[in-house]
Amino acid sequence: MTTTTTTPTRTGRAAAATADYLDQRTSVGGAVKEFARKVFPDHWSFLLGEVALYSFVTLLISGAFLTMFFVPSMAETEYTGPFATQEGLHMTEAYASTLRLSFEVRGGLLMRQIHHWAALIFMASIVVHMMRVFFTGAFRKPRELNWVVGFTLLILGLAAGFTGYSLPDDVLSGNGLRITDGVVRSIPIVGSYLSYMIFGGEFPGTDLIPRLYTIHILLVPALILALIGLHLLFVVLHKHTQFPGSGRTDKNVVGYPLFPVYVAKAGGFFFVVFGVLALMGATMSINPVWNYGPYDPSPVSAGAQPDWYMLFLEGSLRLMPGGAEVVIAGYTLSLNVLIPAVVVPGLLFSLLALYPFVEAAVSGDKREHHVLDRPRNVPFRTAFGVAVLTAFFVLVLAGSNDLIATHFRMSLNDITGVLRIAFFVAPVAAFWMTKRICLSLQRKDRELVLHGHESARIVRFASGEYIEVHKPLDEHERWLRVQHEAIRPLEIEPAEDARGVRRKGYRSDALKQRVSRWFYEDRVEPVTPAELVAAHSHGEHDALEAVPVEQAPQLTGGGRHLVEPTDPDAGDRRA
Amino acid sequence: MSTHDHGHDRPQGDVALRGAGGTVGAAGVPARFEDPGLEPHRPRRSDLDPKAAKRAERQTVVLFGVSILGTIVFLAGYFLLPLGSSEAILRSNLALGLGLAFALLGIGTAAVHWAKSLMSDHEVVDERHPVQSSPEVREIAVKALQDGVADANVGRRGVLKGALAGSLALFPLTIAVPLIGELGEDWDVSKFKHTWWKAGTRLATDPDARPIKASDVTIGSVVHVIPEDLEEAEHVLDEKAKAIVLLIRLDERDLKPLPGREGWAYQGIVAYSKVCTHVGCPVALYEQQTHHLLCPCHQSTFDVSEGAKVVFGPAKRPLPQLPIEVDSEGYLVAQSDFTEPVGPSFWERLK
Numbered sequence: 001m002t003t004t005t006t007t008p009t010r011t012g013r014a015a016a017a018t019a020d021y022l023d024q025r026t027s028v029g030g031a032v033k034e035f036a037r038k039v040f041p042d043h044w045s046f047l048l049g050e051v052a053l054y055s056f057v058t059l060l061i062s063g064a065f066l067t068m069f070f071v072p073s074m075a076e077t078e079y080t081g082p083f084a085t086q087e088g089l090h091m092t093e094a095y096a097s098t099l100r101l102s103f104e105v106r107g108g109l110l111m112r113q114i115h116h117w118a119a120l121i122f123m124a125s126i127v128v129h130m131m132r133v134f135f136t137g138a139f140r141k142p143r144e145l146n147w148v149v150g151f152t153l154l155i156l157g158l159a160a161g162f163t164g165y166s167l168p169d170d171v172l173s174g175n176g177l178r179i180t181d182g183v184v185r186s187i188p189i190v191g192s193y194l195s196y197m198i199f200g201g202e203f204p205g206t207d208l209i210p211r212l213y214t215i216h217i218l219l220v221p222a223l224i225l226a227l228i229g230l231h232l233l234f235v236v237l238h239k240h241t242q243f244p245g246s247g248r249t250d251k252n253v254v255g256y257p258l259f260p261v262y263v264a265k266a267g268g269f270f271f272v273v274f275g276v277l278a279l280m281g282a283t284m285s286i287n288p289v290w291n292y293g294p295y296d297p298s299p300v301s302a303g304a305q306p307d308w309y310m311l312f313l314e315g316s317l318r319l320m321p322g323g324a325e326v327v328i329a330g331y332t333l334s335l336n337v338l339i340p341a342v343v344v345p346g347l348l349f350s351l352l353a354l355y356p357f358v359e360a361a362v363s364g365d366k367r368e369h370h371v372l373d374r375p376r377n378v379p380f381r382t383a384f385g386v387a388v389l390t391a392f393f394v395l396v397l398a399g400s401n402d403l404i405a406t407h408f409r410m411s412l413n414d415i416t417g418v419l420r421i422a423f424f425v426a427p428v429a430a431f432w433m434t435k436r437i438c439l440s441l442q443r444k445d446r447e448l449v450l451h452g453h454e455s456a457r458i459v460r461f462a463s464g465e466y467i468e469v470h471k472p473l474d475e476h477e478r479w480l481r482v483q484h485e486a487i488r489p490l491e492i493e494p495a496e497d498a499r500g501v502r503r504k505g506y507r508s509d510a511l512k513q514r515v516s517r518w519f520y521e522d523r524v525e526p527v528t529p530a531e532l533v534a535a536h537s538h539g540e541h542d543a544l545e546a547v548p549v550e551q552a553p554q555l556t557g558g559g560r561h562l563v564e565p566t567d568p569d570a571g572d573r574r575a
Numbered sequence: 576m577s578t579h580d581h582g583h584d585r586p587q588g589d590v591a592l593r594g595a596g597g598t599v600g601a602a603g604v605p606a607r608f609e610d611p612g613l614e615p616h617r618p619r620r621s622d623l624d625p626k627a628a629k630r631a632e633r634q635t636v637v638l639f640g641v642s643i644l645g646t647i648v649f650l651a652g653y654f655l656l657p658l659g660s661s662e663a664i665l666r667s668n669l670a671l672g673l674g675l676a677f678a679l680l681g682i683g684t685a686a687v688h689w690a691k692s693l694m695s696d697h698e699v700v701d702e703r704h705p706v707q708s709s710p711e712v713r714e715i716a717v718k719a720l721q722d723g724v725a726d727a728n729v730g731r732r733g734v735l736k737g738a739l740a741g742s743l744a745l746f747p748l749t750i751a752v753p754l755i756g757e758l759g760e761d762w763d764v765s766k767f768k769h770t771w772w773k774a775g776t777r778l779a780t781d782p783d784a785r786p787i788k789a790s791d792v793t794i795g796s797v798v799h800v801i802p803e804d805l806e807e808a809e810h811v812l813d814e815k816a817k818a819i820v821l822l823i824r825l826d827e828r829d830l831k832p833l834p835g836r837e838g839w840a841y842q843g844i845v846a847y848s849k850v851c852t853h854v855g856c857p858v859a860l861y862e863q864q865t866h867h868l869l870c871p872c873h874q875s876t877f878d879v880s881e882g883a884k885v886v887f888g889p890a891k892r893p894l895p896q897l898p899i900e901v902d903s904e905g906y907l908v909a910q911s912d913f914t915e916p917v918g919p920s921f922w923e924r925l926k
């Protein structure tokens with residue numbers, strides 16, 4: 001590490017001495033050798049995970065600031081302070097300290113607003129990051145476990161957001177907790193006891209905020225931090241996936257080295273994310289709790305919205321018809337609450353968590369994948385993802401149905417009625433449409449590969465026939481459109497072996513095969529070289545009939561088109 | 576003719592198959608296309624033109640300068656701007672926030688610009704290896720485990736293994752049992768079934784607890800009500816969360832009392848629990864013409880003229896009614912507590 005051939009500068013010498021000192025005590029050289037030039041592929045969508053990471057760091061920084069001034073107590077106090085409308089009001093220490101933090105601590109309001117915006121962006125970036133991982137198939141072997149780690153992070157993010165939102169003890173957060181209490185009580189048999197366990201007795205009690213505080217600032221962040229560590233460890237271990245393109249295979253990784261390019265880009269990007277969050281905290285008011293007042297079980301304001309990532313639950317509760325509550329042998333089973341608040345989210349989240357394993361089973365694919373899928377090339381998965389998102393989106397809309405009603409002057413009951421139907425119909429329609437779109441995009445890819453780009457140049461032949469000149473794809477463009485394999489439905493062994501003995505495990509195989517057909521029956525195969533040759537010689541036929549013989553060799557036509565041969569090396573002349 | 580533009584004599588099949596190899600199909604054509612390999616590197620402006628590189632460097636310096644300015648603005652705002660009024664707080668928030676934002680965005684954009692325009696943009700290719708360890712390593716690992724098991728000498732000592740598993744499985748109870756046991760404090764969930772209302776408790780206005788005379792309540796009006804003596808409760812908010820009531824006066828002709836509840840209203844004045852039977856929000860919005868009460872949380876709608884039955888939304892049960900009458904001084908009082916548990920349903924609600 002110390003053998004420099006050029007005369008070292010003073011800083012160079014100091015750096016070398018430090019490195020030497022450290023290496024003799026930590027053998028850090030090994031780690032530097034391993035990581036310094038590690039290659040990461042570049043794509044804007046790979047930044048989404050980074051946005052999540054950096055908003056989490058911002059949450060830690062701003063959150064630590066808030067803990068210095070927030071008092072997590074439900075002890076009652078009387079407000080005295082600069083905010084005149086609250087003067088003399090009874091409130092908890094939690095709410096009073098939130099007011100103090102906002103009005104009497106310089107920079108306190110800024111830190112509160114940055115913290116809240118960071119939480120919203122954190123959740124949004126996790127969700128979009130998850131979508132990118134899903135739609136590109138980045139969860140395939142060997143990354144299934146990292147998908148599960150990421151999924152757990154999503155759940156922990158929800159927990160962090162929920163517990164944090166409840167801390168200031170204003171009317172909105174108190175109402176949120178009241179709803180939580182109602183949902184918990186609906187759980188069969190143990191509901192009432194769970195409610196007592198959470199609130200330390202009856203709602204609202206005096207224990208909840210200190211309890212939430214410990215969860216919010218210690219347990220959940222510690223778990224998130226540990227799991228982010230594991231998540232990134234996996235990313236390094238697996239090496240990041242890459243989008244398909246020439247030269248990119250499952251056996252290599254093409255990109256830029258960690259040091260210096262990513263150190264600068266990713267490090268800089270942290271400051272950009274933090275900076276944008278600061279800009280939001282500076283200019284956009286969020287959760288102005290002083291407008292809502294301290295929690296009291298009696299008042300409520302219409303049009304109050306929970307944070308966006310909770311809206312789907314709110315919407316789900318709103319859509320459910322009340323009739324579903326039943327009494328069995330004197331015991332009350334509140335299906336009108338259980339289904340929307342427990343069963344529906346449970347189903348949506350389980351589908352997400354388990355999808356990689358389902359896909360692995362029904363595709364029968366046991367290979368490692370490091371080149372991402374183009375979403376169009378996996379129509380079932382893409383359509384399924386869009387369907388789940390659509391269901392989620394309908395619930396979010398339902399969670400804002402009152403705002404929609406007042407904004408567009410529509411009847412609330414009508415909107416709810418339409419959304420009840422949409423919850424079942426829209427995902428199916430979205431599935432069907434997305435699948436069609438994917439298949440036709442694939443057909444368009446085939447078309448392009450076989451016949452080239454339309455050049456908008458029309459040529460007239462001696463025979464009087466007009467033909468548009470087509471420009472063939474260069475080999476890099478073509479490779480992008482032919483590199484994938486269309487997955488085919490599973491083939492399984494027959495139910496009986498040669499001696500007519502029924503095979504064990506046939507039924508589960510048959511089930512897998514049925515699901516597999518559903519996944520992969522409709523597919524478009526990529527163009528093969530033979531097909532391309534056939535297309536060209538077919539075009540040549542047309543051409544030969546139509547043009548003078550001496551011109552024929554230069555003409556490579558596709559179907560009814562002429563293809564203009566270009567130099568495949570001239571990559572920069574692509575359309 | 577246009578197709579003559581390029582003096583080009585490659586036979587056409589070659590255009591399609593350049594570089595093709597691999598499995599060769601029946602017609603001598605490969606079954607799949609072959610990866611043409613990385614595209615050639617395209618240099619950036621700053622690679623070709625030293626002036627562009629110099630310019631990029633200057634821009635980077637300026638961006639770092641913006642960051643330093645941002646920090647100065649922040650500090651100036653911190654030391655110079657007072658708090659006190661709401662305008663002052665907003666002004667301080669804006670100044671500090673913008674200062675911080677520029678301090679951070681300056682560094683961030685400078686670093687990214689530097690990386691994009693001045694650092695090498697030659698893509699590097701690294702190999703990947705299968706994630707699983709090599710067969711030799713696996714063999715050694717399996718061997719190590721087998722040796723360890725052998726060394727531990729537990730192979731045939733079933734009872735020992737059982738005792739180990741048993742003690743490990745049981746000891747967490749020492750933490751979990753008291754933790755869970757204490758979390759619910761007295762665990763007396765029957766409190767869900769009673770509220771602060773008793774026979775003779777005066778209905779009083781929320782929040783200032785003034786008792787209400789029947790004659791003060793005009794037709795069509797709504798009063799938010801608490802028990803007059805609520806402040807005497809040990810846990811005021813816990814009791815308030817169950818005892819809040821809405822008092823509404825209808826035209827007596829509009830009122831259709833349920834069988835058995837004929838004496839529960841007083842001259843068209845009815846009192847209903849304000850705690851939604853869905854999941855417990857305060858049912859706070861009253862529509863005079865329709866006599867509908869609307870819960871803002873999930874829009875359950877209750878018809879006050881017909882025993883507060885559900886006419887829309889996710890709630891199943893009507894709001895519980897508080898039987899009322901007037902005392903000798905003309906004040907509205909409760910005849911008793913609610914006759915059923917208020918608020919959201921729970922498993923043993925009817926037991």
Ligand code: HEM
Pocket residue numbers: 045046047048049050052053054056126127129130133138139143146147148149150151152153154157224228231235239240241
């Ligand atoms: C606390 C929240 C999260 C943080 C901070 C985070 C951060 C990151 C980062 C920085 C990367 C590498 C860059 C990238 O591909 O974007 C990454 C990759 C990944 N994340 Fe997350 N993530 C979070 C949540 C999730 C969730 C909710 C999922 C899915 C359920 C997920 C699944 C994955 C997977 C499978 C990869 C590997 C992707 C690949 O190599 O292409 N992550 N994550």
Ligand code: FES
Pocket residue numbers: 851852853854855856870871872873874875888889890
């Ligand atoms: S709490 Fe009233 S409708 Fe849900």
